[in-house]
Amino acid sequence: MRYIPSTEEQQKEMLKEIGVSSFEELIESIPEKVRLKKKLELPPALTEYELEDEIVGIAQKNADFYKLKPLIGAGAYRHFIPEAEKALMQREEFWTCYTPYQPELSQATLQSIFEFQSYISRLTKMPVVVPSIFDGASATAEAALMALRLTHKDKIILSSLLHPHYQETVKTYLEPHGINIVELPFQNGLTALDQLKHSLDDNTAAVIVQSPNFFGGIEDIETLSKLTHQKKTLFIQVITEAMSLGILKSPGNMGADIVAGSSQSFGLDLNFGGPHNAFLATKKEYIRQIPGRIIGETNDKDGKRCFVMTFRAREQDIRREKATSNMCTNHNLNVTAANIYLSLLGTEGIYQYSLINFKKAHYLEKQLLKSGRFTNPFQYPYYNEFLVNYQGDMEILKKRLLENNLIPPLEVGQFTLKEDFKKSLLFAVTEIFSREELDKITAILSR
């Protein structure tokens, strides 16, 4: 067995040293009644070459996703990933190690996370960054729990344009705590401001709004947060498309108290939905209520700069049931991937990539509307996802796109089960599409 170095002979020697005559003696404490009396019924072991055939065979039952470019986003975006990142992520030192409990042997992980925190802090204009919660949905739920701890109130207001999976997850996490969850409707593609005035009261712990929202719409966060703060309520901005941070005004400059952001767009593959990563960003005064791990700078004994896990007194391994969260293993490796990605993009790259996403999406929308087959239900500012209504047959549209190696946009009516959106398509456009491809898409869909 190639993963077990000790030979049978060596195992015998070891058993002899232990002072037993057989392996069975070592497991005598397992009661006979709970022992497995049969051999596990599993497929036979495969050689490495058979294994490769078997799993490649399964993968081939998927569509050729490398060739298929997605016109769908909805919380998972296909962006270009530079080869330098992919090559660096092959280094075993980053991925065969454990959580950095021993800082002397973990400076690579620790410094890398510190650099990521620094980047996200600059992109969000928030001073404290928790680098890794599993994904945007769980990060939003953790942000809601954090707001409840900070305010000691019992009501949460959610925008109905928060990603449906995020809404579901928040509801699941909050269910045991008897929290009143109120949904804010939307109007013309954006969260309804008037309704917020109506729903907000002294019991409200937090208002949660995604921007760009589920329809890609850029919310008026400044007005929303100002209104929210009138009731000593915290404002949580959720971000599913982190690429937008390159050009859009930073949450910290618009009055957000907590930001829950998926960082999948920063150098992570789609991977059928996971593992991705999300960050939480907040203000300094809230640091003792944040969930999860955070890295800080300090000195070693010789006065050298180094990095450690810090503010640990909040965590489960120390505080047990009084911890701010149960989080232990997170998605640290994806933080390093994002750090490398952001280092490669740099100041100019994040601006230009962010801008070109915006421009390409608007270019496609313009062309589609010009074709006469599409109308836009909303007049709203959006980033790189937009909603249009299609007049023709949806099945034919999807077939045509697939024939041309394109994954169709999201059918919003099917996803959120809302009658009004039967004809609506949510397009996502990233930098991976050229002008020619966007023109071709328009031509295919105008036929």
Next chain:
Amino acid sequence: MKLIFEKSVPGRDGVSLPKDLFNDIKLEELLPAELLEQEKKSLTEVSEVDVIRHFTRLSKFNYGVDDGLYPLGSCTMKYNPRINEKMAGLANFVYAHPLSSPELIQGSLELMYRLNQMLCEITGMDQFTMAPASGAHGELTGILIMRKHFLELGEKRNKMLIPDSAHGTNPASAAMGGFEVVEIKSNERGTVDLDSLAQAMDENTVGLMLTNPNTVGLFDEGIETIQRIIHDKGGLLYYDGANLNASLGINRPGDAGFDVVHLNLHKTFSTPHGGGGPGAGVIGVKSKLIPYLPTPIVGFNENSKKYYFKDVGTKSIGMVRSFWGNFSVLVKTFTWILSLGAEGLYQCSKASIINANYVLTKLKDYYKPSYDRFCGHECTLTGREYKKYGIKTLDIAKRLMDYGFHPPTIYFPHFEPYAEETIMIEPPESEGKEVLDDFIKIMIKISKEAKESPELLTSAPQRTPISRTDDVLAVKRPILTYDDELELKDELNYQEKDINY
């Protein structure tokens, strides 16, 4: 080492920038100025070469399983086979959008479906959810399933029993699930004290969360009585799968009466820890709890021979994350199981149990074990007797680094009087006898050093990129970003030896 920020040179690019700038689309005409940042956000300006050198050099400051023994107890730091990584990296998996229509994702669905069958067979459970992203995430999911079960029965139960030896995630997850935690003491055998358990279990209690073998590495031989105590009062038994590496092909939690099981695929199932994730904490349940699983699970239509996402139904606890699971971790797990088969899995557990008992036998005269009995896949020793020389377990751990080993888990588990100054060693099956002999030799050498020249231990480590860290300062003077550091520039006076990097 320098930060990437300190290597920034204005004007450098690390990525190819767009050529067609779509100048016909004008940002300022489409978005009001107040939605935009007025200045470019400053990150760093470094070339691709700078990035490659920075991270390659930085990577060398980590120690991974590929560098040598990594005997962290309760963490199962086993070798991560390369074929797993290659299979998880297949383009048809990697580029699959999670919201693609079912006919495009038959392969991904088949893999999830077949993995469910395999995990059910290995654990004796009836159905898994692949959604949870980590062990603790799985715990929360499992606890919410248990909660929902009692809500549906109309029973109000508000307490969760947890042994004092449990991982911190257990009580933290129970609290997130809305339960009051009741701690159950361990007995002189290192296992759950049955009298205390019987006393604590009542009709207001959801059940017990148990790791087996437990976190001291001992199999709880009272498991039959435990499950009877819990089930007699209508409770449910939760299995923390952190230590499944001792049980493959030997015993199954499902057969021992566990109702909910979480598995850390990044432990027993060989997927990498990644410096703290991503892993996966899939949850298996007995059939009566299937209606409460997070939605959806993967189904197979016998007529059309197609796989599909099946809605769990109205009793589901809902979603615990976006999308379906940490899919690439599932591919690695699937690959690993197929590469071993039933006999291979058994051999893994057998080898890991022999390894742990070998280390225990060889070291018990030097580091008194918490309990003098055979262990499972890990053993718990203590550094108690070196206290009189002014040596703490921490010093022993740091000294190990000087000899090129990653230290074991220390100070966990911690409960008086049996488990203090603990050193928990888990040498998984991927460690051969020679490696263990080297480790044993060094541990014995350190025990001599502790008596004869304790300063070697208290000043350790000397051969690592940095020496011991000032963790108190990190809280007292928080520097959480490079901008924090810039603000304090004048008072920071680092002794940097490697200024060129």
